[in-house]
Amino acid sequence: MRIEPFALERFFAEHEFGAQHVLCASDCETLSVRELLAMEPGADEAFAALRLGYTETAGGPALRKEIASLYEGIAADDILVFAGAEEGIFLFMNAVLSSGDHLIVHSPCYQSLISVAAAAGCRVTRWDALAENGWTPDPGQLEREITPATRALVVNFPHNPTGHLPEKGAFTAIADLARRNGLLLFSDEVYRLLEYEEGDRLPAACEIYENGVSLGVMSKAFGLAGLRLGWAACRNHDVLGAMAGFKDYTTICTAAPSEFLAALALRRRGLILARNLEIIRGNLRILDEFLARHEHQFSWQRPHAGPVAFPAVRFAAASDDFCAGLLRECGVLLAPGRLFGAAPEHFRIGFGRRDFRRGLEAVSGHMREKPA
Ligand SMILES: Cc1ncc(COP(=O)(O)O)c(C=O)c1O
The missing domain is CATH 3.90.1150.10 (Aspartate Aminotransferase, domain 1)
Incomplete structure (x- = not known):
């Protein structure tokens, strides 16, 4: 590659x-680690006693249950855990998309959302957000860019690097557009939970669309990037299964101490x-x-x-x-x-x-x- x-x-x-x-x-x-352990009585003892064997490929059940509780209508089985959001992007682009697929990616963006797909042989069109439009990308452009080869839309709200957050209706319209055109919606939501007004929080893509993949991580809102722990939440188990199958060749499973500390941080979120x-x-x-x-x-x-x-x-x-x-x-x-x-x-x-x-x-x- x-x-x-x-x-x-x-x-x-x-x-x-x-x-x-x-x-x-x-x-x-x-x-x-000390500050985190101090948030829950008995956590330091439990952490010291943690066994350092392999963890479950999909992520430990207790951790997946905590992650699922971040969403409405999502179960532990709808969660796949991996090493940082970055691995999730790599798994999705390589395991779910095929060479020759077209995808449309919200831009400017965190580069791997484009480069990993391009390296996997996909054709990528940028969906441009412009400062003069308050960083709102044009829904008309999105619709016009869809071709018979288009397989997925890739969006990132709240957005890096602009901090843009669309109205709920605009986000739902993107999910509806994906549904009407039979597209996957890969939604990088690593800055979710950091809305300045809680009422502005968007629904997660996995909640409103059966083929929506919500990407989450401990790095951003929780400040725990060193755990290298991210996840996908998705009700389409073919998508999750393909990503899990590819993960057997990348990290197999995440680190046991990271899973322990991530579950604790989620309980104390x-x-x-x-x-x-x-x-x-x-x-x-x-x-x-x-x-x-x-x-x-x-x-x-x-x-x-x-x-x-x-x-x-x-x-x-x-x-x-x-x-x-x-x-x-x-x-x-x-x-x-x-x-x-x-x-x-x-x-x-x-x-x-x-x-x-x-x-x-x-x-x-x-x-x-x-x-x-
Ligand atoms: C939009 C976006 N997606 C994914 C990532 C990767 O996150 P991580 O470093 O936790 O793997 C980042 C990191 O900056 C990001 O900004």
Whole structure:
């Protein structure tokens, strides 16, 4: 298999652990093992006694039950667990799609949603979301792009990198369009549960569509990326079965300590999500003030969910030089728009972590020294 380099992940591999302020992370503030274990009486003893054998290929029953409880009308049998959302994307594109299939992918996007499919021999059309439309992709374009070879629609709401969240009706219309055309709906929902207004939360694709695949993960809303634990929720067991069969050749099963800690975090999700949303809301206020002060230098569409936004520089056609200068001179890491395959004047900023204010102060200092 030949696959193009993953621009964003290569960028992180080069800079993430050397930068002083990582201001483009897409996850929430993490927890230590100790903090997590302290959330449930007896958990530390149980964790110490955990046996480190193989786990069930589909994921442990207790874990799958907790994951299923995130959805309406979804049972433990409708869940397949794997190593991070990234493995889920790889499994779906390779096991469920075939070479020559056409798919339509919401763009800009997390690159693997396009590159893995392309490497599997699929033809990919981008469904473009534009800043001038508030990052709402055009439903008319989606309908026009469907051909007899189209097999799947791929969407990501809440969206990385823009934080866009459509109205419920618009999302249901996408599921209806998929149903009318006999298409699978692969719905990357890794930022779900981070809506700023709970009432804005979309139904999961797996709830409203029998051929909807909802992709979830512990990395983002829960801040537990180090567990490397994700899942697909889907009522079509042919789809889940194909993904499980491919997984026999990738990871076979997930790590027992990760399953234990993920199940615990899901049982205590009220606490963890409340903490993370509080951090996001506080940081968003700081970002609001910063962007209001620098209105002549940056434009943006305020996000509706999640820990990322995608502002644009007004003073250049691309954000690359601005991001490179910030890293070189202040140690601040922002992710240029080109890493998301579109909108080069934009950059991703992440505000899910506690040290956000300090990083943004460094950006403010840089802007004072070098007004653009
Ligand atoms: C939209 C989207 N999908 C999938 C992933 C992969 O998640 P994980 O790193 O947990 O595998 C990411 C990570 O940034 C993402 O932003």
